[in-house]
Amino acid sequence: MLHPFSKTVVIPLAVLLCLSNLAAADPQTNLLNFGCSSYNATDPSVFLSNRNATISDLLSQISEASSGGSGGFSATAERSSSPEPVYALAFCRVYLSHGDCLTCLSTAAAHLRDCGAGTGGRAVYDGCEARYESGPFYDQGSQPGNAPVCVNGTSATSGFAASVLALMRDLSSATPRVSGYFAAAIGSGVYGVAQCSPTVTSSVCANCLLVAFGNIKQCFPSSDGRAVDAGCFLRYSEKAFFPANSSMDLAVYIQSGSKSKKVAIVGAAAAGACILLVLGLVLFLWIRWSRRPEEHWRGDILGATELRGPTNFHYADLKSATNNFSKENKLGEGGFGEVFKGTLKNGKIIAVKKLTMTQTKSARASFLSEVKLISNVHHQNLLRLLGCSGKRQELLLVYEYMANGSLDRFLFGGTGGMLTWKQRFDIIVGMARGLAYLHHEFHVCIIHRDIKSSNVLLDDNFKAKIADFGLARLRPGDQSHLSSYFAGTLYAWQLHEEGRLPKLIDKSMDPHDYKLDEVLRAITVALLCTQVAAARPTMSEVVVLLLSEGWPQLTLTKPAFIETQGRAGDEITSSPVSSSAANTSILMPKFSAR
Known part of the structure:
Protein backbone atom coordinates (compact mmCIF):
# COMPACT_ATOMS: atom_id res chain seq x y z
CA MET A 1 0.00 0.00 0.00
CA LEU A 2 1.34 3.40 -0.90
CA HIS A 3 1.96 5.84 1.93
CA PRO A 4 -0.63 8.67 1.66
CA PHE A 5 2.12 11.28 1.61
CA SER A 6 3.85 9.68 -1.36
CA LYS A 7 0.97 9.03 -3.77
CA THR A 8 1.46 12.28 -5.65
CA VAL A 9 5.21 11.99 -6.02
CA VAL A 10 6.00 8.29 -6.42
CA ILE A 11 5.99 8.38 -10.25
CA PRO A 12 8.14 11.51 -10.72
CA LEU A 13 10.46 10.31 -7.97
CA ALA A 14 10.90 6.93 -9.66
CA VAL A 15 11.62 8.62 -12.98
CA LEU A 16 14.19 10.92 -11.40
CA LEU A 17 15.94 8.03 -9.71
CA CYS A 18 16.03 6.03 -12.94
CA LEU A 19 17.51 8.92 -14.87
CA SER A 20 20.08 9.88 -12.25
CA ASN A 21 23.42 8.31 -11.48
CA LEU A 22 22.34 5.89 -8.75
CA ALA A 23 25.89 5.13 -7.72
CA ALA A 24 26.41 8.74 -6.75
CA ALA A 25 23.02 9.20 -5.04
CA ASP A 26 23.28 10.29 -1.41
CA PRO A 27 20.07 11.68 0.14
CA GLN A 28 21.85 12.04 3.53
CA THR A 29 18.96 10.62 5.58
CA ASN A 30 20.97 10.34 8.78
CA LEU A 31 18.39 11.41 11.40
CA LEU A 32 19.70 14.15 13.69
CA ASN A 33 16.58 15.23 15.56
CA PHE A 34 12.97 14.12 15.70
CA GLY A 35 10.17 15.36 17.93
CA CYS A 36 6.38 15.38 18.18
CA SER A 37 4.07 17.72 20.04
CA SER A 38 2.75 16.42 23.35
CA TYR A 39 -0.56 18.16 22.61
CA ASN A 40 -3.14 16.31 20.52
CA ALA A 41 -5.58 17.90 18.07
CA THR A 42 -9.12 18.57 19.27
CA ASP A 43 -10.57 16.83 16.22
CA PRO A 44 -7.95 14.21 15.26
CA SER A 45 -9.64 13.01 12.07
CA VAL A 46 -9.87 16.52 10.58
CA PHE A 47 -6.37 17.39 11.74
CA LEU A 48 -4.81 14.24 10.30
CA SER A 49 -6.57 14.81 6.99
CA ASN A 50 -5.22 18.37 6.85
CA ARG A 51 -1.74 17.33 7.90
CA ASN A 52 -1.51 14.54 5.33
CA ALA A 53 -2.78 16.83 2.57
CA THR A 54 -0.39 19.62 3.58
CA ILE A 55 2.68 17.38 3.57
CA SER A 56 1.56 15.90 0.27
CA ASP A 57 1.44 19.47 -1.07
CA LEU A 58 5.04 20.01 0.05
CA LEU A 59 6.27 16.92 -1.77
CA SER A 60 4.27 17.80 -4.87
CA GLN A 61 5.72 21.31 -5.03
CA ILE A 62 9.28 20.07 -4.73
CA SER A 63 8.64 17.21 -7.16
CA GLU A 64 7.38 19.65 -9.79
CA ALA A 65 10.17 22.22 -9.26
CA SER A 66 12.53 22.49 -12.21
CA SER A 67 15.40 23.84 -10.09
CA GLY A 68 16.10 24.73 -6.52
CA GLY A 69 17.47 28.22 -7.11
CA SER A 70 20.02 29.82 -4.81
CA GLY A 71 18.29 28.49 -1.71
CA GLY A 72 17.85 24.93 -2.94
CA PHE A 73 14.57 23.07 -3.07
CA SER A 74 12.03 24.32 -0.52
CA ALA A 75 8.28 24.66 -0.10
CA THR A 76 5.60 25.80 2.34
CA ALA A 77 1.98 24.64 2.50
CA GLU A 78 -0.92 25.19 4.85
CA ARG A 79 -4.57 24.60 5.61
CA SER A 80 -5.04 27.83 7.58
CA SER A 81 -8.81 28.31 7.24
CA SER A 82 -9.75 24.92 8.68
CA PRO A 83 -10.99 24.43 12.27
CA GLU A 84 -7.86 22.28 12.65
CA PRO A 85 -5.22 24.36 10.82
CA VAL A 86 -1.86 22.98 9.72
CA TYR A 87 1.24 24.88 8.58
CA ALA A 88 4.20 23.04 7.07
CA LEU A 89 7.69 23.73 5.74
CA ALA A 90 10.28 21.54 4.01
CA PHE A 91 13.68 22.28 2.49
CA CYS A 92 16.89 20.51 1.52
CA ARG A 93 20.56 21.36 1.69
CA VAL A 94 21.42 23.18 -1.52
CA TYR A 95 24.01 20.64 -2.66
CA LEU A 96 21.45 17.79 -2.80
CA SER A 97 20.19 16.75 -6.23
CA HIS A 98 16.47 16.90 -7.02
CA GLY A 99 16.12 13.14 -6.61
CA ASP A 100 18.11 13.01 -3.36
CA CYS A 101 16.06 15.89 -1.97
CA LEU A 102 12.79 14.07 -2.68
CA THR A 103 14.14 10.86 -1.16
CA CYS A 104 15.18 12.69 2.00
CA LEU A 105 11.86 14.52 2.34
CA SER A 106 9.86 11.35 1.67
CA THR A 107 11.74 9.79 4.57
CA ALA A 108 10.85 12.82 6.69
CA ALA A 109 7.18 12.53 5.72
CA ALA A 110 7.10 8.92 6.87
CA HIS A 111 8.70 9.92 10.18
CA LEU A 112 6.23 12.75 10.76
CA ARG A 113 3.36 10.29 10.36
CA ASP A 114 4.55 8.68 13.59
CA CYS A 115 3.44 11.83 15.46
CA GLY A 116 -0.17 10.64 15.22
CA ALA A 117 -2.59 13.41 16.20
CA GLY A 118 0.17 15.53 17.76
CA THR A 119 -0.25 19.17 16.75
CA GLY A 120 3.41 19.56 15.80
CA GLY A 121 6.26 17.51 14.40
CA ARG A 122 9.78 18.08 13.10
CA ALA A 123 12.36 15.80 11.49
CA VAL A 124 15.92 16.99 10.80
CA TYR A 125 18.41 15.05 8.72
CA ASP A 126 21.84 15.78 7.33
CA GLY A 127 20.24 16.42 3.95
CA CYS A 128 16.85 18.00 4.67
CA GLU A 129 14.32 19.23 7.22
CA ALA A 130 10.52 19.03 7.44
CA ARG A 131 8.16 20.46 10.05
CA TYR A 132 4.45 21.01 10.63
CA GLU A 133 2.57 22.86 13.38
CA SER A 134 -0.99 23.91 14.17
CA GLY A 135 0.07 27.58 14.10
CA PRO A 136 2.42 29.75 11.99
CA PHE A 137 6.11 29.25 12.75
CA TYR A 138 7.87 30.34 9.56
CA ASP A 139 9.63 33.30 11.23
CA GLN A 140 11.18 31.29 14.07
CA GLY A 141 14.93 31.27 14.44
CA SER A 142 16.65 30.05 17.58
CA GLN A 143 14.25 28.25 19.91
CA PRO A 144 14.66 26.48 23.27
CA GLY A 145 15.89 22.95 22.69
CA ASN A 146 18.72 23.94 20.32
CA ALA A 147 21.61 21.52 20.70
CA PRO A 148 24.85 20.19 19.20
CA VAL A 149 24.99 16.72 17.62
CA CYS A 150 28.54 15.43 17.90
CA VAL A 151 30.10 12.29 16.41
CA ASN A 152 32.31 10.15 18.62
CA GLY A 153 35.99 10.10 17.72
CA THR A 154 38.52 12.87 17.39
CA SER A 155 40.46 14.10 14.40
CA ALA A 304 5.42 24.82 21.16
CA THR A 305 5.64 21.15 22.09
CA GLU A 306 6.80 21.41 25.69
CA LEU A 307 5.83 23.53 28.66
CA ARG A 308 7.80 26.72 28.34
CA GLY A 309 7.69 30.34 29.33
CA PRO A 310 6.20 33.10 27.19
CA THR A 311 8.22 35.08 24.67
CA ASN A 312 9.62 38.21 26.27
CA PHE A 313 8.94 41.36 24.25
CA HIS A 314 10.89 44.56 24.74
CA TYR A 315 8.71 47.29 26.21
CA ALA A 316 10.12 49.80 23.71
CA ASP A 317 9.08 47.56 20.79
CA LEU A 318 5.51 47.29 22.08
CA LYS A 319 5.38 51.01 22.75
CA SER A 320 6.46 51.67 19.18
CA ALA A 321 4.10 49.05 17.76
CA THR A 322 1.08 50.71 19.43
CA ASN A 323 2.17 54.26 18.61
CA ASN A 324 2.84 54.92 22.29
CA PHE A 325 -0.47 53.26 23.26
CA SER A 326 -2.38 55.97 21.43
CA LYS A 327 -6.15 56.41 21.61
CA GLU A 328 -6.33 55.72 17.89
CA ASN A 329 -4.91 52.24 18.51
CA LYS A 330 -7.14 51.43 21.45
CA LEU A 331 -9.36 48.41 20.78
CA GLY A 332 -11.25 48.31 24.05
CA GLU A 333 -11.13 48.13 27.80
CA GLY A 334 -12.14 45.41 30.24
CA GLY A 335 -11.79 44.36 33.82
CA PHE A 336 -8.11 43.53 33.42
CA GLY A 337 -7.06 46.65 31.52
CA GLU A 338 -6.90 48.42 28.17
CA VAL A 339 -6.20 46.67 24.87
CA PHE A 340 -4.32 48.26 21.96
CA LYS A 341 -3.72 47.24 18.37
CA GLY A 342 -0.06 47.05 17.44
CA THR A 343 2.07 46.35 14.39
CA LEU A 344 5.51 44.84 14.91
CA LYS A 345 8.49 45.70 12.74
CA ASN A 346 8.02 42.50 10.73
CA GLY A 347 4.45 43.56 9.87
CA LYS A 348 2.71 41.15 12.23
CA ILE A 349 -0.41 42.65 13.83
CA ILE A 350 -0.88 42.00 17.53
CA ALA A 351 -3.10 43.01 20.44
CA VAL A 352 -1.40 44.39 23.56
CA LYS A 353 -3.19 44.36 26.91
CA LYS A 354 -1.98 46.71 29.65
CA LEU A 355 -2.84 44.99 32.92
CA THR A 356 -4.21 47.06 35.78
CA MET A 357 -2.31 45.19 38.49
CA THR A 358 -0.41 46.59 41.43
CA GLN A 359 3.32 46.20 40.89
CA THR A 360 4.03 44.53 44.20
CA LYS A 361 6.46 41.67 44.52
CA SER A 362 3.65 39.18 45.10
CA ALA A 363 1.57 40.55 42.21
CA ARG A 364 4.55 40.31 39.86
CA ALA A 365 5.25 36.75 40.95
CA SER A 366 1.60 35.86 40.36
CA PHE A 367 1.73 37.54 36.96
CA LEU A 368 4.81 35.60 35.84
CA SER A 369 3.45 32.31 37.16
CA GLU A 370 0.06 32.57 35.49
CA VAL A 371 1.43 33.99 32.23
CA LYS A 372 3.87 31.09 31.97
CA LEU A 373 0.96 28.71 32.40
CA ILE A 374 -1.45 30.27 29.90
CA SER A 375 1.28 30.74 27.28
CA ASN A 376 1.22 26.95 26.95
CA VAL A 377 -2.52 26.75 26.32
CA HIS A 378 -3.08 25.95 22.64
CA HIS A 379 -6.63 25.41 21.39
CA GLN A 380 -8.48 26.63 18.33
CA ASN A 381 -11.16 28.29 20.49
CA LEU A 382 -8.84 30.01 22.97
CA LEU A 383 -7.04 33.28 22.24
CA ARG A 384 -3.33 32.61 21.83
CA LEU A 385 -0.97 34.42 24.18
CA LEU A 386 2.15 35.28 22.17
CA GLY A 387 4.24 36.76 24.96
CA CYS A 388 4.58 39.43 27.59
CA SER A 389 6.64 42.33 28.88
CA GLY A 390 7.09 42.78 32.59
CA LYS A 391 10.43 44.53 32.92
CA ARG A 392 9.00 48.01 33.35
CA GLN A 393 6.37 49.41 35.67
CA GLU A 394 3.61 48.21 33.36
CA LEU A 395 2.72 44.57 32.87
CA LEU A 396 1.85 43.87 29.24
CA LEU A 397 0.38 40.80 27.54
CA VAL A 398 0.73 40.24 23.79
CA TYR A 399 -2.04 38.31 22.04
CA GLU A 400 -2.87 37.32 18.49
CA TYR A 401 -5.03 39.96 16.82
CA MET A 402 -8.68 39.19 16.07
CA ALA A 403 -9.90 41.20 13.08
CA ASN A 404 -13.62 40.93 13.88
CA GLY A 405 -13.32 42.11 17.47
CA SER A 406 -15.56 40.85 20.25
CA LEU A 407 -18.90 39.08 20.07
CA ASP A 408 -20.74 41.82 21.94
CA ARG A 409 -20.07 44.20 19.05
CA PHE A 410 -22.23 42.01 16.83
CA LEU A 411 -24.89 41.25 19.43
CA PHE A 412 -25.33 44.72 20.93
CA GLY A 413 -23.33 47.12 18.78
CA GLY A 414 -25.79 47.69 15.99
CA THR A 415 -24.37 44.99 13.69
CA GLY A 416 -26.28 42.05 15.15
CA GLY A 417 -27.95 41.23 11.86
CA MET A 418 -24.57 40.33 10.37
CA LEU A 419 -24.42 37.03 12.29
CA THR A 420 -26.34 34.15 10.76
CA TRP A 421 -27.70 31.34 12.91
CA LYS A 422 -24.99 28.99 11.67
CA GLN A 423 -22.34 31.49 12.74
CA ARG A 424 -24.01 31.92 16.12
CA PHE A 425 -24.32 28.18 16.68
CA ASP A 426 -20.68 27.59 15.68
CA ILE A 427 -19.68 30.32 18.15
CA ILE A 428 -21.73 28.62 20.89
CA VAL A 429 -20.12 25.24 20.22
CA GLY A 430 -16.68 26.82 19.93
CA MET A 431 -17.06 28.51 23.32
CA ALA A 432 -18.14 25.22 24.87
CA ARG A 433 -15.17 23.39 23.37
CA GLY A 434 -12.74 26.05 24.55
CA LEU A 435 -14.09 25.93 28.11
CA ALA A 436 -14.14 22.13 28.07
CA TYR A 437 -10.44 22.18 27.16
CA LEU A 438 -9.66 24.54 30.04
CA HIS A 439 -11.72 22.51 32.53
CA HIS A 440 -10.87 18.95 31.55
CA GLU A 441 -8.12 18.61 28.93
CA PHE A 442 -5.32 21.00 29.91
CA HIS A 443 -2.95 19.55 32.51
CA VAL A 444 -4.12 22.19 35.02
CA CYS A 445 -7.80 22.99 35.44
CA ILE A 446 -8.37 26.65 34.55
CA ILE A 447 -11.65 28.33 35.46
CA HIS A 448 -12.44 31.51 33.57
CA ARG A 449 -14.85 33.14 36.07
CA ASP A 450 -15.79 35.98 33.70
CA ILE A 451 -17.40 34.50 30.59
CA LYS A 452 -19.34 37.16 28.69
CA SER A 453 -19.75 38.25 25.08
CA SER A 454 -17.03 40.91 25.37
CA ASN A 455 -14.53 38.17 26.30
CA VAL A 456 -15.34 36.15 23.18
CA LEU A 457 -13.33 37.32 20.16
CA LEU A 458 -13.92 36.44 16.51
CA ASP A 459 -11.27 35.79 13.89
CA ASP A 460 -11.51 36.40 10.13
CA ASN A 461 -13.81 33.39 9.74
CA PHE A 462 -15.93 34.25 12.80
CA LYS A 463 -14.43 31.40 14.79
CA ALA A 464 -14.86 32.02 18.51
CA LYS A 465 -11.76 32.47 20.66
CA ILE A 466 -12.18 32.98 24.40
CA ALA A 467 -10.02 35.72 25.91
CA ASP A 468 -8.83 36.56 29.43
CA PHE A 469 -8.74 32.94 30.60
CA GLY A 470 -6.20 32.17 33.29
CA LEU A 471 -6.06 35.71 34.64
CA ALA A 472 -8.38 34.89 37.51
CA ARG A 473 -7.34 32.62 40.35
CA LEU A 474 -6.82 29.00 39.30
CA ARG A 475 -8.93 26.31 40.85
CA PRO A 476 -7.30 24.76 43.94
CA GLY A 477 -6.79 21.07 43.46
CA ASP A 478 -8.94 20.02 46.43
CA GLN A 479 -11.76 22.52 46.14
CA SER A 480 -14.81 22.79 43.91
CA HIS A 481 -14.83 25.70 41.49
CA LEU A 482 -18.59 25.63 41.09
CA SER A 483 -20.74 28.24 42.72
CA SER A 484 -23.78 26.99 44.62
CA TYR A 485 -25.90 29.79 43.25
CA PHE A 486 -26.77 31.42 39.97
CA ALA A 487 -27.62 35.10 40.01
CA GLY A 488 -28.74 37.17 37.07
CA THR A 489 -31.65 38.30 34.93
CA LEU A 490 -33.91 35.35 33.92
CA TYR A 491 -36.69 36.65 31.80
CA ALA A 492 -35.71 33.67 29.83
CA TRP A 493 -36.86 31.37 32.66
CA GLN A 494 -40.27 32.98 32.75
CA LEU A 495 -40.71 32.48 29.01
CA HIS A 496 -39.69 28.86 29.43
CA GLU A 497 -42.31 28.34 32.15
CA GLU A 498 -44.91 29.92 29.89
CA GLY A 499 -43.89 27.79 26.91
CA ARG A 500 -42.87 30.86 24.91
CA LEU A 501 -39.12 30.28 24.40
CA PRO A 502 -39.28 31.31 20.69
CA LYS A 503 -39.80 34.87 21.98
CA LEU A 504 -36.10 34.87 22.93
CA ILE A 505 -34.97 34.55 19.32
CA ASP A 506 -33.24 37.61 17.91
CA LYS A 507 -35.72 39.33 15.62
CA SER A 508 -32.90 40.42 13.31
CA MET A 509 -32.38 36.82 12.18
CA ASP A 510 -34.12 35.58 9.06
CA PRO A 511 -36.74 32.95 10.09
CA HIS A 512 -35.77 30.91 7.03
CA ASP A 513 -32.14 30.88 8.19
CA TYR A 514 -32.59 28.52 11.13
CA LYS A 515 -34.47 25.48 12.40
CA LEU A 516 -36.58 26.25 15.42
CA ASP A 517 -35.79 22.99 17.22
CA GLU A 518 -32.05 23.68 16.88
CA VAL A 519 -32.41 27.12 18.45
CA LEU A 520 -34.56 25.72 21.26
CA ARG A 521 -31.94 23.08 21.93
CA ALA A 522 -29.27 25.76 22.45
CA ILE A 523 -31.57 27.75 24.76
CA THR A 524 -32.39 24.65 26.80
CA VAL A 525 -28.70 23.78 27.20
CA ALA A 526 -28.13 27.34 28.44
CA LEU A 527 -30.90 26.89 31.01
CA LEU A 528 -29.34 23.60 32.10
CA CYS A 529 -26.20 25.57 32.91
CA THR A 530 -28.19 27.77 35.35
CA GLN A 531 -29.18 24.85 37.58
CA VAL A 532 -27.81 24.26 41.06
CA ALA A 533 -24.19 23.06 41.03
CA ALA A 534 -24.98 19.35 41.33
CA ALA A 535 -27.44 19.48 38.41
CA ARG A 536 -25.33 21.45 35.95
CA PRO A 537 -23.66 19.55 33.08
CA THR A 538 -19.90 19.72 32.68
CA MET A 539 -18.62 21.66 29.69
CA SER A 540 -17.66 18.41 27.99
CA GLU A 541 -21.25 17.27 28.41
CA VAL A 542 -22.48 20.60 27.07
CA VAL A 543 -20.57 19.98 23.82
CA VAL A 544 -22.15 16.53 23.54
CA LEU A 545 -25.64 17.88 24.28
CA LEU A 546 -25.32 20.58 21.63
CA LEU A 547 -24.20 18.13 18.97
CA SER A 548 -26.12 14.99 19.97
CA GLU A 549 -28.49 13.31 17.55
CA GLY A 550 -31.24 12.88 20.13
CA TRP A 551 -31.89 13.42 23.83
CA PRO A 552 -33.74 11.55 26.56
CA GLN A 553 -36.25 13.42 28.70
CA LEU A 554 -34.52 16.28 30.50
CA THR A 555 -35.70 17.90 33.71
CA LEU A 556 -35.15 21.60 34.27
CA THR A 557 -35.46 23.03 37.76
CA LYS A 558 -35.91 26.69 38.56
CA PRO A 559 -32.47 28.10 39.42
CA ALA A 560 -31.62 28.41 43.09
CA PHE A 561 -31.59 32.22 42.93
CA ILE A 562 -33.86 34.35 40.75
CA GLU A 563 -33.49 38.08 40.34
CA THR A 564 -36.51 39.87 41.78
CA GLN A 565 -35.92 43.23 40.10
CA GLY A 566 -35.22 43.44 36.40
CA ARG A 567 -35.70 47.01 35.25
CA ALA A 568 -32.71 48.70 33.68
CA GLY A 569 -30.67 50.50 36.32
CA ASP A 570 -32.23 48.64 39.28
CA GLU A 571 -29.91 47.19 41.88
CA ILE A 572 -29.74 43.43 41.49
CA THR A 573 -31.21 41.58 44.46
CA SER A 574 -31.78 37.86 44.68
CA SER A 575 -34.10 35.74 46.74
CA PRO A 576 -33.95 32.01 47.29
CA VAL A 577 -36.61 29.90 45.63
CA SER A 578 -38.73 27.74 47.87
CA SER A 579 -37.66 24.11 47.98
CA SER A 580 -41.17 23.19 46.95
CA ALA A 581 -40.84 25.04 43.66
CA ALA A 582 -42.23 22.97 40.85
CA ASN A 583 -39.93 21.17 38.46
CA THR A 584 -40.56 21.46 34.74
CA SER A 585 -39.90 18.56 32.39
CA ILE A 586 -39.14 18.94 28.71
CA LEU A 587 -39.18 16.12 26.22
CA MET A 588 -36.69 17.32 23.61
CA PRO A 589 -37.33 16.26 20.00
CA LYS A 590 -34.75 14.24 18.08
CA PHE A 591 -32.23 16.34 16.18
CA SER A 592 -30.13 15.63 13.15
CA ALA A 593 -26.48 14.83 13.78
CA ARG A 594 -24.04 17.64 12.97
Missing part, protein backbone atom coordinates in the same frame (compact mmCIF):
# COMPACT_ATOMS: atom_id res chain seq x y z
CA ALA A 156 44.14 13.22 14.17
CA THR A 157 44.83 16.24 11.97
CA SER A 158 47.07 18.81 13.63
CA GLY A 159 45.34 22.11 14.24
CA PHE A 160 41.96 20.66 13.24
CA ALA A 161 40.01 22.41 16.04
CA ALA A 162 41.49 25.80 15.08
CA SER A 163 40.57 25.23 11.43
CA VAL A 164 37.02 24.28 12.39
CA LEU A 165 36.67 27.31 14.64
CA ALA A 166 37.76 29.68 11.87
CA LEU A 167 35.51 28.08 9.26
CA MET A 168 32.44 27.97 11.51
CA ARG A 169 32.94 31.62 12.46
CA ASP A 170 33.17 32.64 8.82
CA LEU A 171 30.14 30.57 7.79
CA SER A 172 28.05 32.02 10.62
CA SER A 173 29.01 35.53 9.60
CA ALA A 174 28.60 35.14 5.84
CA THR A 175 25.45 33.01 5.49
CA PRO A 176 22.88 35.68 6.53
CA ARG A 177 24.23 37.83 3.66
CA VAL A 178 24.09 35.04 1.05
CA SER A 179 21.02 34.81 -1.18
CA GLY A 180 19.05 31.77 -0.08
CA TYR A 181 20.76 31.67 3.34
CA PHE A 182 23.09 28.79 2.41
CA ALA A 183 26.87 28.66 2.32
CA ALA A 184 29.38 25.85 1.89
CA ALA A 185 33.14 26.21 2.20
CA ILE A 186 36.34 24.21 2.57
CA GLY A 187 38.97 25.18 5.11
CA SER A 188 42.27 23.65 6.06
CA GLY A 189 41.32 19.96 6.19
CA VAL A 190 37.69 20.67 7.08
CA TYR A 191 34.41 20.94 5.18
CA GLY A 192 31.53 23.07 6.46
CA VAL A 193 28.03 24.29 5.62
CA ALA A 194 25.57 26.71 7.20
CA GLN A 195 21.91 27.14 6.32
CA CYS A 196 18.92 29.07 7.62
CA SER A 197 15.28 28.40 6.95
CA PRO A 198 14.31 30.17 3.71
CA THR A 199 11.36 31.81 5.48
CA VAL A 200 13.27 33.79 8.15
CA THR A 201 14.76 37.27 7.92
CA SER A 202 18.47 38.01 7.66
CA SER A 203 18.64 39.22 11.26
CA VAL A 204 16.83 36.13 12.56
CA CYS A 205 19.25 33.98 10.55
CA ALA A 206 22.25 35.81 12.03
CA ASN A 207 21.02 35.43 15.60
CA CYS A 208 20.20 31.76 15.09
CA LEU A 209 23.65 30.98 13.66
CA LEU A 210 25.26 32.85 16.53
CA VAL A 211 23.64 30.41 18.94
CA ALA A 212 24.50 27.49 16.64
CA PHE A 213 28.15 28.59 16.59
CA GLY A 214 28.21 28.49 20.39
CA ASN A 215 26.66 25.02 20.36
CA ILE A 216 28.90 23.46 17.71
CA LYS A 217 32.05 24.50 19.57
CA GLN A 218 31.04 21.92 22.19
CA CYS A 219 31.84 19.19 19.63
CA PHE A 220 35.57 20.04 19.44
CA PRO A 221 37.77 18.05 18.94
CA SER A 222 35.26 15.62 17.38
CA SER A 223 35.92 14.97 13.70
CA ASP A 224 32.26 15.64 12.78
CA GLY A 225 29.71 17.92 14.40
CA ARG A 226 26.38 19.66 13.82
CA ALA A 227 24.34 22.33 15.53
CA VAL A 228 20.57 21.98 15.09
CA ASP A 229 18.00 24.70 15.79
CA ALA A 230 14.47 25.58 14.70
CA GLY A 231 15.60 28.09 12.08
CA CYS A 232 19.18 27.18 11.18
CA PHE A 233 21.74 24.39 10.73
CA LEU A 234 25.53 24.29 11.01
CA ARG A 235 27.83 21.36 10.20
CA TYR A 236 31.54 20.56 9.84
CA SER A 237 33.44 17.35 9.02
CA GLU A 238 36.96 16.28 8.14
CA LYS A 239 35.39 14.22 5.33
CA ALA A 240 33.82 15.73 2.22
CA PHE A 241 30.01 15.59 2.42
CA PHE A 242 29.19 17.97 -0.44
CA PRO A 243 30.56 18.42 -3.99
CA ALA A 244 33.62 20.62 -4.28
CA ASN A 245 31.86 22.86 -6.81
CA SER A 246 29.34 23.84 -4.10
CA SER A 247 32.06 25.67 -2.18
CA MET A 248 32.13 29.48 -2.26
CA ASP A 249 34.44 32.33 -1.33
CA LEU A 250 33.13 33.53 2.05
CA ALA A 251 35.43 36.57 2.12
CA VAL A 252 33.23 38.29 -0.46
CA TYR A 253 30.29 38.25 1.97
CA ILE A 254 32.22 38.81 5.17
CA GLN A 255 33.90 41.92 3.79
CA SER A 256 30.93 43.24 1.82
CA GLY A 257 29.71 45.41 4.63
CA SER A 258 33.05 47.03 5.38
CA LYS A 259 34.64 48.01 2.02
CA SER A 260 33.51 51.62 2.28
CA LYS A 261 35.04 52.06 5.73
CA LYS A 262 38.69 51.19 5.02
CA VAL A 263 39.79 54.81 5.40
CA ALA A 264 38.36 55.21 8.91
CA ILE A 265 40.54 57.20 11.33
CA VAL A 266 42.27 55.51 14.27
CA GLY A 267 40.00 57.15 16.84
CA ALA A 268 36.85 55.85 15.12
CA ALA A 269 38.40 52.39 14.88
CA ALA A 270 39.16 52.42 18.58
CA ALA A 271 35.60 53.51 19.38
CA GLY A 272 34.26 50.78 17.10
CA ALA A 273 36.40 48.22 18.86
CA CYS A 274 34.97 49.30 22.21
CA ILE A 275 31.43 49.04 20.86
CA LEU A 276 32.14 45.58 19.47
CA LEU A 277 33.59 44.55 22.80
CA VAL A 278 30.45 45.68 24.60
CA LEU A 279 28.20 44.05 22.01
CA GLY A 280 30.22 40.87 22.24
CA LEU A 281 29.76 40.85 26.01
CA VAL A 282 26.03 41.47 25.65
CA LEU A 283 25.70 38.71 23.05
CA PHE A 284 27.70 36.35 25.25
CA LEU A 285 25.40 37.02 28.19
CA TRP A 286 22.37 36.65 25.95
CA ILE A 287 23.57 33.26 24.72
CA ARG A 288 24.23 32.15 28.28
CA TRP A 289 20.75 33.32 29.25
CA SER A 290 19.08 31.61 26.27
CA ARG A 291 20.71 28.34 27.24
CA ARG A 292 19.97 28.54 30.94
CA PRO A 293 18.83 25.15 32.29
CA GLU A 294 15.78 26.35 34.19
CA GLU A 295 13.45 24.67 31.67
CA HIS A 296 13.70 20.88 31.34
CA TRP A 297 13.64 19.99 27.65
CA ARG A 298 13.43 16.51 26.20
CA GLY A 299 15.74 17.05 23.27
CA ASP A 300 13.26 18.13 20.61
CA ILE A 301 13.31 21.56 19.01
CA LEU A 302 9.63 22.23 18.49
CA GLY A 303 8.90 25.64 19.90
